[in-house]
Amino acid sequence: MQDKNFDLLTFGEIMLRLSPPNYELMTRGDVFDKRAGGSELNVASGVALLGLRTGVISRLPKNALGTFIKNRIRFEGVSDDYLIYDEAPEARLGIYYYENGAAPRKPSIVYDRMNSSITRISLEEIPESVYSNTRMFHTSGITMALNENTRKVTTELIKRFKAAGATVSFDCNYRANLWSEEDARETIRSILPYVDVLFVSEETSRRMMQKQGELSDIMKSYTKEFPVKIVCTTQREVISPKKHNFTSTIYSAKEDKFYTEEPYRGIDVIDRIGSGDAYVSGVLYGLLKYDDVEKALFYGNATSSVKNTVPGDLPACDLSVIDNIIAAHHSDGPVSELNR
DSSP states (O other): OOOOSEEEEEEOOOEEEEEOSTTOOTTTOSOOEEEEEOHHHHHHHHHHHTTOOEEEEEEEESSHHHHHHHHHHHHTTOBOTTEEEEOSTTOOOOEEEEEOOBTTBOOEEEEEOTTOGGGGOOGGGSOGGGGGSEEEEEEEHHHHHSOHHHHHHHHHHHHHHHHTTOEEEEEOOOOTTTSOHHHHHHHHHHHGGGOSEEEOOHHHHHTTSOOOSOHHHHHHHHHHHSOOOEEEEEEEEEEETTEEEEEEEEEETTTTEEEEOOOEEEEEOSOOTTHHHHHHHHHHHHHHHHOOHHHHHHHHHHHHHHHTTSSSSSOOOOHHHHHHHHHHHHOSSOOOSSOO
């Protein structure tokens, strides 16, 4: 079998995130904190932090903002080998503004991403060698929803990576402000025959995918209708913007078995953005490293829970931190309150 240079490659939009500091309102503050973000970059960064080789396929403007993103990607330990640079006069980086919440005020987001450089990406810009160069490929419904072009390119990438022997991971990540339930359902159903690992929330399954019944039956149904091997669904209990409980359920079709664990309770939420992507990164790490669904569950729940405790979209905790968090979560005895 040919050696693969990458454990995981992802495809998606990388954005500039601007946030008023210290829980200030967008309508009042004069200063913004600048960070990089984007669902598929978040996933690649999380898997890289845990020790595997990852890269991201994307298209950035060839200007100072594109350079900022490139430098951030490299800092995260993610390869920029497959970044494409847009030299057109209209080249632009998508932006989103994020405002932290504090009960009873919810967090809020304003998007400014229309016609960003990735929306004009073409398959011809992506080297043919990429398809046989990774063990796994991951993308999401957000990327498919940007416009008709990214929908077609993403669909073709999924097919080409699958044909080259890569495991395909897909996060439905439905966003109602990007496309309708009807368009999303039709498009996602068209690519599910090529998907091995599926991430889908219970709400998305019931509303957008129009599933009914018990959650366990809904999760199983994806593996009965399509050749999906693993289905992952998170369960987040929002007590307040700053206090959450979190766990997940994973169904393995091969074993016909559900995996779950006790929730992480009382998570101190500093910034919840990217915590779903962190979950995906932990699960994919467990599958890639150990080929073990239970370990994937443990890593997914831990990486998602701890991501809530750091600012920004990108995860920040490496393998040693995550392993300690998992060990403490499973411990029956006293746990130290301080690392020293």
